[in-house]
Amino acid sequence: MPRGPAKGGQVQVIDLPEAFVRTTVEREGESGAAWLAELPGIVGELPTRWGCVPDGAVLHGGVGVVVPVRRAADGDTAVLKVSFPHPGNVHEPDAFAVWGGRGAVLLRERDDDRFAMLLERAGTSTLAELADGDELVAVAGWINRRLAVPAPPGLPRLREQADAWEEQLRKDAAGLSHRLPPYVVDEALATVRELARAQPDILVHGDLHARNILRARRESWLAVDPKGYAGDPAYDGGTLLKAYAVSLRAADDLPKAVDQALDVFAESAELDRERVRRWAQLHLVQAAFWGRRHGFRRARRGPQLDRILQCADFLAELLTEPHPS
The missing domain is CATH 3.30.200 (Phosphorylase Kinase; domain 1)
Incomplete structure (x- = not known):
């Protein structure tokens, strides 16, 4: 060494x-x-x-x-x-x-x-290890609300990424082999057009998930590993629910579990539930395409990657509203 x-x-x-x-x-x-x-x-x-x-x-x-x-x-x-x-x-x-x-x-x-x-120094135990279900989502929402303060000049604005997001979504939808229905991709593109290009100058974590929230002493929970963006706090609700989706796979009633997670996070974070849903849907569509291009840290290839992609596809479709008849 x-x-x-x-x-x-x-x-x-x-x-x-x-x-x-x-x-x-x-x-x-x-x-x-x-x-x-x-x-x-x-x-x-x-x-x-x-x-x-x-x-x-x-x-x-x-x-x-x-x-x-x-x-x-x-x-x-x-x-x-x-x-x-x-x-x-x-x-x-x-x-x-x-x-x-x-x-x-x-x-x-x-x-x-x-x-x-x-x-x-915070503790070494993460929210992902110490909580699940409503408690996990509520704590993450509380952290999201604590971190939502005015962003100073000089931080990257998430709205500046909107054109690149739209371009990549269109390229992936046309060029990758995938099972996402066109209406699911269309809603993700609508979110980019309607939410991503007009975001507030609020400081957001940028990578909020349960492994980036640690048990601590000064406060019960403290966030680590932020990206430091300025944008919509509901964006972080999307990152949280995207990461939490793997845990939701085991739910007996997955649609009900997803609705409950949205309700709890939005209430705890004091955010509009519909904005959180739309950001989560966009994150999951992006993840479904990213996984097909690069794999994920926990699975680069093989049956495990296939299972994660299947879950991302299903949840992206589940979060798309209204469903076509």
Whole structure:
């Protein structure tokens, strides 16, 4: 494993998780390998600069590592997060700075050139692990409402992606082998035309789902891993329900379970239910096409991918209203 920099005559050994190394190289190629070669030095140097000492093993998510640390001055716990340099990770610290701990972990330090942050340490247990059903959806809606504050200038506006969304939807519908009825794709396109191009300047998480909400002490639950967009808070209702759809597959009455999830989220988030439904439908249509092009992190190919795509197709159709007779 790579080694970190020397301190006081000793060499700090940084063990990068093997699964993280493998998936980063598979996804990013040579640029990923080059970043991984630099990562031990970054992880070894930044805690010292920010007055911290390591306090646990290196953890990881999909695109970054997280190192538990303890601040030397007061013994307070924190985490060092270093992400792969990617446009999607640029505005994460900006979002944390605006929230100031409201519904999300506190930002204590940042190094934008290295895509690194020192963050408040929350628990390691996620909402996905500790809750299900109405409780999971209600907590996510409450977090959504906490995070919905005015967005500052400089953050990417979701409305700026509308043209690309429409172009990709039309291209996928025509070029991919799929089972989505035309009226389902038509509704997704209508949502882009009617909702996506005229969105408020509200700060939204951008990737809100139950694994990005952690049990915490300062507040019961805190969000992590935001994208930091400005747009419609109901957009995040769509991301939540898209991710939650896999859990809904086991419901005895799937249409009823979907309706209940929409009701609970919209009420908890204080959002218009119809807007949440329409964003969720768009997200699921996009996911159905994305999965056919790239697969998903949990399944790149094979029977499991087929099952997820079948579920996405069914839920996209179920969320389309009104159904043609």
